[in-house]
Amino acid sequence: MRAPYGLDILDNCLACPMREEHLFCHLPDAAVQRLNEIKSTAVYPKSAMLFIEGQQPRGVFVLCAGKAKLSTSSSEGRTVITKIAEPGDVLGLSAAISNRPYEVTAEMIEPGQANFITRDALLHFLREHGVVALRVAEELSRNYYTAYEGIRTLGLTNSPSERFAKLLLGWSNAAGNGDPPQVKLTLTHEEIAEIIGTTRETVSRLLSQFKRKQLVQFKGANLIIRNKAALEDMVNS
Amino acid sequence: MRAPYGLDILDNCLACPMREEHLFCHLPDAAVQRLNEIKSTAVYPKSAMLFIEGQQPRGVFVLCAGKAKLSTSSSEGRTVITKIAEPGDVLGLSAAISNRPYEVTAEMIEPGQANFITRDALLHFLREHGVVALRVAEELSRNYYTAYEGIRTLGLTNSPSERFAKLLLGWSNAAGNGDPPQVKLTLTHEEIAEIIGTTRETVSRLLSQFKRKQLVQFKGANLIIRNKAALEDMVNS
DNA sequence: GGGTTTTTGTGATCCTGATCACAGAGGGAT
Protein backbone atom coordinates (compact mmCIF):
# COMPACT_ATOMS: atom_id res chain seq x y z
CA MET A 1 0.00 0.00 0.00
CA ARG A 2 1.28 3.40 -0.99
CA ALA A 3 0.50 6.66 0.65
CA PRO A 4 0.30 9.95 -1.24
CA TYR A 5 3.60 11.69 -1.86
CA GLY A 6 5.39 8.44 -2.38
CA LEU A 7 5.66 7.63 1.30
CA ASP A 8 5.16 4.23 2.77
CA ILE A 9 2.55 4.18 5.43
CA LEU A 10 4.09 2.98 8.65
CA ASP A 11 1.33 1.15 10.37
CA ASN A 12 2.86 1.51 13.76
CA CYS A 13 5.12 4.49 13.64
CA LEU A 14 5.03 5.01 17.38
CA ALA A 15 7.36 2.10 17.69
CA CYS A 16 9.49 3.07 14.74
CA PRO A 17 13.05 1.94 15.34
CA MET A 18 14.73 4.93 13.76
CA ARG A 19 15.87 6.49 16.97
CA GLU A 20 16.91 4.42 19.91
CA GLU A 21 16.35 7.25 22.28
CA HIS A 22 12.86 7.76 20.97
CA LEU A 23 10.39 8.87 23.56
CA PHE A 24 7.93 6.05 23.09
CA CYS A 25 10.24 3.17 22.35
CA HIS A 26 11.08 0.20 24.52
CA LEU A 27 8.13 0.65 26.80
CA PRO A 28 6.31 -2.05 28.70
CA ASP A 29 3.84 -3.88 26.45
CA ALA A 30 0.84 -2.55 28.32
CA ALA A 31 1.99 1.01 27.73
CA VAL A 32 2.66 0.47 24.04
CA GLN A 33 -0.75 -1.03 23.59
CA ARG A 34 -2.45 1.83 25.36
CA LEU A 35 -0.51 4.28 23.22
CA ASN A 36 -1.73 2.61 20.08
CA GLU A 37 -5.25 3.05 21.30
CA ILE A 38 -4.99 6.74 21.98
CA LYS A 39 -2.92 7.82 18.98
CA SER A 40 -4.25 8.73 15.57
CA THR A 41 -2.18 8.87 12.44
CA ALA A 42 -2.41 11.37 9.60
CA VAL A 43 -0.54 12.27 6.46
CA TYR A 44 0.45 15.86 5.82
CA PRO A 45 1.39 17.60 2.58
CA LYS A 46 4.17 20.10 2.24
CA SER A 47 3.37 23.44 3.90
CA ALA A 48 0.80 21.86 6.20
CA MET A 49 0.71 23.52 9.60
CA LEU A 50 0.67 21.06 12.48
CA PHE A 51 0.09 23.88 14.91
CA ILE A 52 0.59 27.58 15.15
CA GLU A 53 2.35 29.74 17.70
CA GLY A 54 -0.10 31.02 20.28
CA GLN A 55 -2.76 28.33 19.86
CA GLN A 56 -3.93 26.45 22.90
CA PRO A 57 -2.16 23.10 22.98
CA ARG A 58 -4.42 20.40 21.54
CA GLY A 59 -1.87 17.63 21.94
CA VAL A 60 1.45 16.28 20.72
CA PHE A 61 2.60 15.14 17.32
CA VAL A 62 5.10 12.37 16.86
CA LEU A 63 6.73 12.90 13.50
CA CYS A 64 7.12 9.62 11.62
CA ALA A 65 8.15 10.71 8.18
CA GLY A 66 9.00 14.02 6.55
CA LYS A 67 10.47 17.16 8.03
CA ALA A 68 8.92 20.12 9.77
CA LYS A 69 10.31 23.51 10.61
CA LEU A 70 9.62 25.04 13.98
CA SER A 71 9.61 28.80 13.93
CA THR A 72 8.53 31.83 15.84
CA SER A 73 7.85 35.33 14.59
CA SER A 74 7.79 38.78 16.00
CA SER A 75 4.93 41.18 15.45
CA GLU A 76 6.98 42.98 12.80
CA GLY A 77 7.30 39.87 10.66
CA ARG A 78 10.82 38.91 11.61
CA THR A 79 11.10 35.12 11.95
CA VAL A 80 13.49 32.68 13.61
CA ILE A 81 13.57 28.99 12.86
CA THR A 82 14.40 27.20 16.06
CA LYS A 83 14.58 23.65 14.78
CA ILE A 84 14.18 21.44 11.76
CA ALA A 85 12.30 18.46 13.14
CA GLU A 86 12.96 14.99 11.76
CA PRO A 87 11.25 11.64 12.09
CA GLY A 88 11.18 10.57 15.71
CA ASP A 89 10.85 14.06 17.09
CA VAL A 90 7.93 14.84 19.36
CA LEU A 91 6.38 18.21 18.63
CA GLY A 92 4.35 20.32 21.02
CA LEU A 93 5.33 18.32 24.08
CA SER A 94 6.26 21.14 26.39
CA ALA A 95 3.15 23.10 25.49
CA ALA A 96 0.99 20.06 26.17
CA ILE A 97 2.69 19.24 29.45
CA SER A 98 2.63 22.73 30.83
CA ASN A 99 -0.66 23.71 29.20
CA ARG A 100 0.74 26.87 27.72
CA PRO A 101 0.06 27.99 24.17
CA TYR A 102 2.29 26.46 21.53
CA GLU A 103 5.44 28.53 21.59
CA VAL A 104 6.32 27.83 17.95
CA THR A 105 4.67 27.17 14.64
CA ALA A 106 5.25 23.73 13.13
CA GLU A 107 5.09 23.61 9.36
CA MET A 108 5.89 20.64 7.17
CA ILE A 109 8.67 21.38 4.73
CA GLU A 110 8.60 17.90 3.31
CA PRO A 111 5.41 15.86 3.04
CA GLY A 112 5.16 13.31 5.80
CA GLN A 113 3.22 11.50 8.44
CA ALA A 114 2.62 12.02 12.13
CA ASN A 115 0.82 10.51 15.06
CA PHE A 116 -1.31 12.75 17.16
CA ILE A 117 -2.19 12.28 20.81
CA THR A 118 -4.57 14.66 22.53
CA ARG A 119 -3.38 16.45 25.59
CA ASP A 120 -5.98 14.86 27.84
CA ALA A 121 -5.20 11.37 26.66
CA LEU A 122 -1.50 12.00 27.08
CA LEU A 123 -1.75 13.33 30.62
CA HIS A 124 -4.06 10.51 31.58
CA PHE A 125 -1.64 8.04 30.09
CA LEU A 126 1.31 9.58 31.90
CA ARG A 127 -0.43 9.45 35.23
CA GLU A 128 -1.12 5.76 34.70
CA HIS A 129 2.39 5.00 33.51
CA GLY A 130 4.82 6.80 35.78
CA VAL A 131 7.83 5.35 34.02
CA VAL A 132 6.88 7.13 30.85
CA ALA A 133 6.61 10.41 32.72
CA LEU A 134 10.31 10.13 33.42
CA ARG A 135 10.90 9.54 29.73
CA VAL A 136 8.94 12.67 29.02
CA ALA A 137 11.12 14.54 31.45
CA GLU A 138 14.17 13.30 29.57
CA GLU A 139 12.70 14.34 26.26
CA LEU A 140 11.92 17.78 27.65
CA SER A 141 15.43 18.19 28.85
CA ARG A 142 16.60 17.27 25.37
CA ASN A 143 14.36 20.03 24.03
CA TYR A 144 15.85 22.32 26.56
CA TYR A 145 19.38 21.47 25.51
CA THR A 146 18.50 22.16 21.91
CA ALA A 147 17.04 25.54 22.76
CA TYR A 148 20.02 26.18 24.90
CA GLU A 149 22.39 25.41 22.04
CA GLY A 150 20.46 27.96 20.04
CA ILE A 151 21.14 30.56 22.69
CA ARG A 152 24.82 29.77 22.63
CA THR A 153 24.88 30.10 18.88
CA LEU A 154 22.97 33.35 18.80
CA GLY A 155 24.56 34.83 21.88
CA LEU A 156 28.19 33.79 21.74
CA THR A 157 28.92 34.52 18.11
CA ASN A 158 28.57 37.86 16.50
CA SER A 159 29.26 37.20 12.90
CA PRO A 160 26.81 35.55 10.53
CA SER A 161 29.76 33.91 8.79
CA GLU A 162 30.69 32.15 11.99
CA ARG A 163 27.15 30.97 12.54
CA PHE A 164 26.81 29.83 8.97
CA ALA A 165 30.03 27.84 9.14
CA LYS A 166 28.80 26.29 12.37
CA LEU A 167 25.51 25.35 10.79
CA LEU A 168 27.16 23.68 7.82
CA LEU A 169 29.46 21.71 10.07
CA GLY A 170 26.52 20.67 12.21
CA TRP A 171 24.65 19.45 9.18
CA SER A 172 27.58 17.54 7.82
CA ASN A 173 28.05 15.79 11.14
CA ALA A 174 24.38 14.90 11.37
CA ALA A 175 24.49 13.51 7.85
CA GLY A 176 27.09 10.93 8.78
CA ASN A 177 30.70 10.93 7.76
CA GLY A 178 31.11 10.76 4.05
CA ASP A 179 34.48 11.78 2.77
CA PRO A 180 34.42 14.45 1.60
CA PRO A 181 31.53 15.37 3.89
CA GLN A 182 28.50 16.58 2.01
CA VAL A 183 25.12 17.99 2.81
CA LYS A 184 21.91 18.08 0.87
CA LEU A 185 20.73 21.66 0.75
CA THR A 186 16.96 21.52 1.11
CA LEU A 187 16.33 24.88 2.67
CA THR A 188 16.10 28.19 0.88
CA HIS A 189 18.59 30.92 1.64
CA GLU A 190 15.78 32.75 3.33
CA GLU A 191 15.22 29.84 5.70
CA ILE A 192 18.90 29.49 6.40
CA ALA A 193 18.96 33.16 7.22
CA GLU A 194 16.13 32.62 9.68
CA ILE A 195 18.10 29.89 11.39
CA ILE A 196 21.30 31.82 11.84
CA GLY A 197 19.69 35.18 12.44
CA THR A 198 20.73 37.20 9.44
CA THR A 199 19.31 38.28 6.10
CA ARG A 200 18.80 36.33 2.91
CA GLU A 201 21.29 38.50 1.05
CA THR A 202 23.99 37.79 3.57
CA VAL A 203 23.46 34.05 3.20
CA SER A 204 23.74 34.35 -0.58
CA ARG A 205 26.92 36.34 -0.26
CA LEU A 206 28.42 34.00 2.29
CA LEU A 207 27.73 31.05 0.08
CA SER A 208 29.43 32.61 -2.93
CA GLN A 209 32.26 33.72 -0.71
CA PHE A 210 32.73 30.18 0.61
CA LYS A 211 32.72 28.88 -2.93
CA ARG A 212 35.23 31.47 -4.03
CA LYS A 213 37.53 30.50 -1.18
CA GLN A 214 37.18 26.81 -2.12
CA LEU A 215 35.68 25.98 1.25
CA VAL A 216 32.66 24.35 -0.34
CA GLN A 217 31.53 23.27 -3.76
CA PHE A 218 28.20 22.42 -5.37
CA LYS A 219 27.20 19.15 -6.94
CA GLY A 220 23.57 19.58 -7.88
CA ALA A 221 21.64 20.16 -4.69
CA ASN A 222 24.49 18.76 -2.63
CA LEU A 223 27.02 20.91 -0.96
CA ILE A 224 30.42 19.31 -0.69
CA ILE A 225 32.62 20.53 2.11
CA ARG A 226 36.06 20.92 0.60
CA ASN A 227 37.86 22.47 3.50
CA LYS A 228 36.40 21.42 6.79
CA ALA A 229 39.36 22.66 8.76
CA ALA A 230 38.95 26.20 7.47
CA LEU A 231 35.28 26.19 8.44
CA GLU A 232 36.18 24.95 11.89
CA ASP A 233 38.65 27.76 12.20
CA MET A 234 35.96 30.29 11.46
CA VAL A 235 33.81 28.86 14.24
CA ASN A 236 36.31 29.24 17.05
CA SER A 237 37.72 32.38 15.57
CA MET B 1 19.38 31.81 65.26
CA ARG B 2 21.20 33.86 62.68
CA ALA B 3 23.08 32.61 59.69
CA PRO B 4 26.14 34.35 58.31
CA TYR B 5 25.45 37.22 55.92
CA GLY B 6 22.40 38.28 57.82
CA LEU B 7 20.16 35.57 56.44
CA ASP B 8 17.69 33.67 58.45
CA ILE B 9 18.19 29.98 58.24
CA LEU B 10 15.09 28.39 56.85
CA ASP B 11 14.92 25.06 58.56
CA ASN B 12 12.78 23.52 55.90
CA CYS B 13 13.30 25.51 52.78
CA LEU B 14 12.11 22.75 50.49
CA ALA B 15 8.63 23.62 51.55
CA CYS B 16 9.14 27.34 51.38
CA PRO B 17 5.91 29.02 50.47
CA MET B 18 7.42 31.70 48.27
CA ARG B 19 6.32 30.19 45.00
CA GLU B 20 3.10 28.35 44.67
CA GLU B 21 4.27 26.63 41.55
CA HIS B 22 7.39 25.43 43.31
CA LEU B 23 8.58 22.05 42.19
CA PHE B 24 8.51 20.42 45.58
CA CYS B 25 5.49 22.06 47.12
CA HIS B 26 2.13 20.54 47.88
CA LEU B 27 3.35 17.01 47.65
CA PRO B 28 1.97 14.00 49.49
CA ASP B 29 3.31 13.85 53.05
CA ALA B 30 5.27 10.71 52.36
CA ALA B 31 7.09 12.39 49.52
CA VAL B 32 7.87 15.51 51.51
CA GLN B 33 9.25 13.44 54.32
CA ARG B 34 11.45 11.44 51.98
CA LEU B 35 12.69 14.64 50.42
CA ASN B 36 13.70 15.97 53.76
CA GLU B 37 15.71 12.84 54.33
CA ILE B 38 17.66 13.03 51.09
CA LYS B 39 18.31 16.75 50.94
CA SER B 40 21.18 18.58 52.54
CA THR B 41 21.29 22.30 53.14
CA ALA B 42 24.23 24.64 52.80
CA VAL B 43 24.96 28.34 52.93
CA TYR B 44 26.90 29.97 50.12
CA PRO B 45 28.81 33.26 50.07
CA LYS B 46 28.79 35.66 47.19
CA SER B 47 30.75 34.37 44.18
CA ALA B 48 30.41 30.76 45.27
CA MET B 49 30.10 28.39 42.35
CA LEU B 50 27.34 25.84 42.77
CA PHE B 51 28.49 24.05 39.65
CA ILE B 52 30.45 24.71 36.54
CA GLU B 53 29.66 24.24 32.88
CA GLY B 54 30.94 20.90 31.66
CA GLN B 55 31.10 19.14 35.02
CA GLN B 56 29.35 15.82 35.40
CA PRO B 57 26.02 16.42 37.13
CA ARG B 58 26.31 15.68 40.83
CA GLY B 59 22.73 16.62 41.63
CA VAL B 60 20.27 19.46 41.84
CA PHE B 61 20.22 22.60 43.93
CA VAL B 62 17.03 24.16 45.18
CA LEU B 63 17.76 27.80 45.78
CA CYS B 64 16.19 28.99 49.02
CA ALA B 65 17.70 32.41 49.52
CA GLY B 66 19.99 34.65 47.51
CA LYS B 67 20.45 34.92 43.78
CA ALA B 68 22.62 33.06 41.34
CA LYS B 69 23.57 33.80 37.79
CA LEU B 70 23.57 31.04 35.22
CA SER B 71 26.02 31.60 32.43
CA THR B 72 27.87 29.90 29.62
CA SER B 73 31.08 30.91 27.94
CA SER B 74 32.75 30.32 24.64
CA SER B 75 36.35 29.24 24.34
CA GLU B 76 37.31 32.81 23.44
CA GLY B 77 36.02 34.18 26.72
CA ARG B 78 32.77 35.60 25.50
CA THR B 79 30.00 34.97 28.06
CA VAL B 80 26.20 34.91 28.01
CA ILE B 81 24.08 35.00 31.14
CA THR B 82 21.03 32.86 30.51
CA LYS B 83 19.19 33.43 33.73
CA ILE B 84 19.27 35.13 37.08
CA ALA B 85 17.97 32.46 39.42
CA GLU B 86 15.89 33.40 42.43
CA PRO B 87 14.69 31.58 45.53
CA GLY B 88 12.51 28.66 44.53
CA ASP B 89 14.40 27.92 41.34
CA VAL B 90 15.80 24.46 40.86
CA LEU B 91 19.26 24.48 39.36
CA GLY B 92 20.91 21.69 37.44
CA LEU B 93 17.71 19.74 36.97
CA SER B 94 17.96 19.00 33.28
CA ALA B 95 21.59 17.96 33.58
CA ALA B 96 20.71 15.61 36.43
CA ILE B 97 17.71 14.13 34.67
CA SER B 98 19.43 13.55 31.37
CA ASN B 99 22.84 12.81 32.86
CA ARG B 100 24.62 15.27 30.63
CA PRO B 101 27.26 17.66 31.90
CA TYR B 102 25.96 20.86 33.44
CA GLU B 103 25.28 23.13 30.51
CA VAL B 104 25.80 26.31 32.50
CA THR B 105 27.81 27.66 35.38
CA ALA B 106 25.86 28.67 38.48
CA GLU B 107 27.48 31.39 40.55
CA MET B 108 25.96 33.12 43.55
CA ILE B 109 25.69 36.86 43.04
CA GLU B 110 24.10 37.36 46.41
CA PRO B 111 24.92 35.23 49.42
CA GLY B 112 22.28 32.62 50.05
CA GLN B 113 21.23 29.15 50.89
CA ALA B 114 20.39 26.08 48.88
CA ASN B 115 19.31 22.49 49.30
CA PHE B 116 21.24 19.87 47.48
CA ILE B 117 19.94 16.49 46.34
CA THR B 118 22.26 14.02 44.71
CA ARG B 119 21.39 12.73 41.30
CA ASP B 120 21.06 9.16 42.46
CA ALA B 121 18.82 10.04 45.34
CA LEU B 122 16.69 12.19 43.09
CA LEU B 123 16.22 9.57 40.40
CA HIS B 124 15.45 6.98 43.01
CA PHE B 125 12.95 9.28 44.60
CA LEU B 126 11.30 10.04 41.27
CA ARG B 127 10.91 6.41 40.42
CA GLU B 128 9.21 5.83 43.75
CA HIS B 129 6.98 8.87 43.42
CA GLY B 130 5.64 8.98 39.88
CA VAL B 131 3.53 12.06 40.59
CA VAL B 132 6.63 14.07 41.27
CA ALA B 133 8.13 12.98 37.96
CA LEU B 134 5.31 14.80 36.23
CA ARG B 135 6.12 17.86 38.32
CA VAL B 136 9.68 17.58 37.16
CA ALA B 137 8.48 17.43 33.58
CA GLU B 138 6.54 20.63 34.16
CA GLU B 139 9.54 22.31 35.69
CA LEU B 140 11.67 21.26 32.74
CA SER B 141 9.20 22.68 30.32
CA ARG B 142 9.34 25.91 32.30
CA ASN B 143 13.11 25.85 31.85
CA TYR B 144 12.57 25.25 28.21
CA TYR B 145 10.25 28.21 27.90
CA THR B 146 12.77 30.42 29.58
CA ALA B 147 15.50 29.33 27.20
CA TYR B 148 13.11 29.75 24.39
CA GLU B 149 12.33 33.30 25.41
CA GLY B 150 16.04 33.92 25.33
CA ILE B 151 16.17 32.75 21.75
CA ARG B 152 13.34 35.06 20.81
CA THR B 153 15.10 37.95 22.43
CA LEU B 154 18.45 37.25 20.85
CA GLY B 155 17.08 36.20 17.49
CA LEU B 156 14.16 38.48 16.81
CA THR B 157 15.67 41.79 17.81
CA ASN B 158 18.71 43.25 16.23
CA SER B 159 19.39 46.30 18.30
CA PRO B 160 20.86 46.23 21.77
CA SER B 161 18.67 49.19 22.64
CA GLU B 162 15.60 47.12 21.92
CA ARG B 163 16.86 44.26 24.05
CA PHE B 164 17.83 46.56 26.88
CA ALA B 165 14.43 48.21 26.90
CA LYS B 166 12.85 44.77 26.94
CA LEU B 167 15.02 43.71 29.86
CA LEU B 168 14.13 46.76 31.91
CA LEU B 169 10.44 46.27 31.26
CA GLY B 170 10.73 42.62 32.19
CA TRP B 171 12.40 43.52 35.45
CA SER B 172 9.88 46.16 36.32
CA ASN B 173 7.04 43.72 35.75
CA ALA B 174 8.71 41.06 37.85
CA ALA B 175 9.23 43.59 40.64
CA GLY B 176 5.50 44.18 40.98
CA ASN B 177 3.62 47.28 39.99
CA GLY B 178 4.84 50.28 41.83
CA ASP B 179 3.87 53.58 40.28
CA PRO B 180 6.15 54.78 38.88
CA PRO B 181 7.63 51.35 38.27
CA GLN B 182 11.12 50.97 39.60
CA VAL B 183 13.85 48.41 39.56
CA LYS B 184 16.77 47.81 41.85
CA LEU B 185 19.88 47.66 39.74
CA THR B 186 22.02 44.95 41.28
CA LEU B 187 23.95 43.84 38.23
CA THR B 188 26.99 45.51 36.77
CA HIS B 189 26.86 46.92 33.27
CA GLU B 190 29.12 44.10 32.23
CA GLU B 191 26.59 41.56 33.45
CA ILE B 192 23.72 43.35 31.79
CA ALA B 193 25.72 43.30 28.58
CA GLU B 194 26.13 39.55 28.95
CA ILE B 195 22.40 39.14 29.29
CA ILE B 196 21.40 41.14 26.25
CA GLY B 197 24.35 40.15 24.13
CA THR B 198 26.26 43.35 23.71
CA THR B 199 29.25 45.10 25.19
CA ARG B 200 29.68 46.87 28.48
CA GLU B 201 30.29 50.17 26.73
CA THR B 202 27.06 49.94 24.84
CA VAL B 203 25.14 49.34 28.05
CA SER B 204 26.74 52.39 29.64
CA ARG B 205 25.88 54.47 26.62
CA LEU B 206 22.33 53.20 26.45
CA LEU B 207 21.80 54.00 30.08
CA SER B 208 23.00 57.57 29.71
CA GLN B 209 20.97 57.89 26.55
CA PHE B 210 17.83 56.68 28.32
CA LYS B 211 18.49 59.16 31.11
CA ARG B 212 19.03 61.96 28.64
CA LYS B 213 15.73 61.17 26.95
CA GLN B 214 13.98 61.13 30.35
CA LEU B 215 12.96 57.51 29.90
CA VAL B 216 14.49 56.53 33.19
CA GLN B 217 15.96 58.21 36.23
CA PHE B 218 18.17 57.15 39.09
CA LYS B 219 17.34 57.23 42.78
CA GLY B 220 20.35 55.68 44.45
CA ALA B 221 20.61 52.12 43.23
CA ASN B 222 17.02 52.22 42.05
CA LEU B 223 16.12 52.89 38.48
CA ILE B 224 12.80 54.64 38.10
CA ILE B 225 11.02 54.12 34.83
CA ARG B 226 9.72 57.53 33.85
CA ASN B 227 8.34 56.74 30.43
CA LYS B 228 7.23 53.18 30.20
CA ALA B 229 5.30 53.79 27.00
CA ALA B 230 8.40 54.98 25.18
CA LEU B 231 10.31 51.88 26.26
CA GLU B 232 7.49 49.70 25.06
CA ASP B 233 7.59 51.47 21.74
CA MET B 234 11.25 50.66 21.38
CA VAL B 235 10.53 46.99 21.95
CA ASN B 236 7.96 46.57 19.18
CA SER B 237 9.74 49.04 16.99
C1' DG C 1 5.68 26.33 -23.86
C1' DG C 2 4.67 30.51 -22.15
C1' DG C 3 3.48 33.01 -18.14
C1' DT C 4 3.79 33.52 -13.21
C1' DT C 5 5.91 33.14 -8.81
C1' DT C 6 9.60 31.98 -6.00
C1' DT C 7 14.40 31.94 -5.31
C1' DT C 8 19.02 33.62 -5.99
C1' DG C 9 22.99 36.87 -7.17
C1' DT C 10 25.14 41.26 -6.60
C1' DG C 11 25.96 46.29 -6.45
C1' DA C 12 25.73 50.73 -3.70
C1' DT C 13 24.88 53.00 0.44
C1' DC C 14 24.58 53.88 5.15
C1' DC C 15 24.69 53.32 10.03
C1' DT C 16 25.04 50.92 14.33
C1' DG C 17 27.72 48.88 17.55
C1' DA C 18 32.34 46.60 18.42
C1' DT C 19 36.78 47.82 19.62
C1' DC C 20 40.51 50.41 21.62
C1' DA C 21 41.99 53.71 24.87
C1' DC C 22 41.77 56.41 28.89
C1' DA C 23 40.10 58.99 32.85
C1' DG C 24 37.30 59.45 36.63
C1' DA C 25 34.41 57.37 40.51
C1' DG C 26 33.35 54.46 43.88
C1' DG C 27 34.27 51.01 47.55
C1' DG C 28 36.82 48.11 50.50
C1' DA C 29 40.77 47.03 52.83
C1' DT C 30 44.68 48.25 56.21
Next chain:
DNA sequence: ATCCCTCTGTGATCAGGATCACAAAAACCC
Protein backbone atom coordinates in the same frame (compact mmCIF):
# COMPACT_ATOMS: atom_id res chain seq x y z
C1' DA D 1 44.17 58.78 54.40
C1' DT D 2 46.07 55.90 50.99
C1' DC D 3 46.32 52.25 47.94
C1' DC D 4 44.16 49.03 44.99
C1' DC D 5 40.72 47.18 42.24
C1' DT D 6 36.51 46.98 40.21
C1' DC D 7 33.26 49.57 37.99
C1' DT D 8 31.55 53.41 34.95
C1' DG D 9 31.56 57.14 31.41
C1' DT D 10 32.87 58.79 26.90
C1' DG D 11 35.55 59.89 22.71
C1' DA D 12 37.44 58.24 18.12
C1' DT D 13 37.68 54.94 14.72
C1' DC D 14 36.18 51.32 11.68
C1' DA D 15 34.11 47.29 9.65
C1' DG D 16 30.57 44.27 8.87
C1' DG D 17 25.95 43.73 7.74
C1' DA D 18 21.28 45.60 7.08
C1' DT D 19 18.72 47.70 3.70
C1' DC D 20 17.16 48.98 -0.84
C1' DA D 21 16.99 47.97 -5.60
C1' DC D 22 17.16 45.36 -9.53
C1' DA D 23 18.05 41.48 -12.74
C1' DA D 24 18.83 36.82 -13.71
C1' DA D 25 17.58 32.01 -12.90
C1' DA D 26 14.78 28.28 -11.46
C1' DA D 27 10.73 26.15 -10.21
C1' DC D 28 5.93 25.71 -10.85
C1' DC D 29 1.48 25.50 -13.05
C1' DC D 30 -2.03 25.12 -16.50
